[in-house]
Amino acid sequence: MNSSDFLRFLRARSSVREYSGEPLEEEDIDYILACASTAPSAGNREAWDVVVVTDDDVRLELASAALEQVHIREAPTVFVVCANYVRSMSHYGERGILYALEDATIACTYMMLAAHARNLHSCWTGAFEEDEVREVLGLPQHLRPVALLAVGKGTPLLEPMERMPIKEHVHRETW
Template sequence: MPYEHRLEAIFTRVSIRRFKPDPVPEDVIKVILEAGNAAPSAGNLQARDFIVVRDENTKLKLAKAALKQMFIAEAPVVIVVCANYPRSMRVYGERGRLYAEQDATAAIENILLAAHMLGLGAVWVGAFDEVEVMEILGIPDYARPMAIVPIGYPAEKPKRRERYPIEYLTHWEKW
């Protein structure tokens, strides 16, 4: 593909589940968060919130709430991305719930790419007990945790997984 080199970050990012214990500097975390919030959002309402977790005990609780995916506790930093429903619903009504979730998930992808481009590893964790995560982090009822994203310096180099051929997934003009 002649353009692949321009999209290197997209084509080389992989999910990282093993991390070195080295801390991630606060200024790097802030840039990753800014990259997350640079993602598109419906009406530019940015209906997403970020919870940065570095406390060992809290990370352990999150790992247990995420079906005992203990690698979460081993990451130096964890970002939980939440959809903020009222921020979007005030303009879009009930449809704003979907838009807030889309805003949050677009931010998650930007966070993953930013971490990768900064030499860090991360993974999108969607398997968790939402109620438990909300209790652990004090998330209000009007928001919803969409992903737990552990981030750190990679302690592994997994091979990129195969993808379906684009022809298999693409429909032109109609399904």
């Protein structure tokens, strides 16, 4: 893949909130997780964990915890990406909290791109009641849910979302 193909690939990905409900193949799930495992991480601590949710009842509870966002219920698989503080803090102390959040975020980004590479659709969801998600999944205290990544065969937007011009984000040398 050349750089033009890569940019086209990235621009073709969008958040999708409508899914067919058709289950993912186990090989798709394995591929997405394998891609996440290649993500860079602070000190190679890999301070992230994922709960793969395919059960209808659990997805319904997650949708409730996610402020009733329907796509969490309708997507056949939801990857709950968590920061693992212990893995990072054991090496970096308090700074490890930030590193664990970054590790989880990068791993989730790789998962979105992996889904896109498999012609699947995804939607990163960060709006949820953290304690509810923790309770639904029985997460230990050293894990913090960072994102609910809905993945499935979906209905993409007909028109790409408008993006801010790059110059609105970039500052050179100083602000």
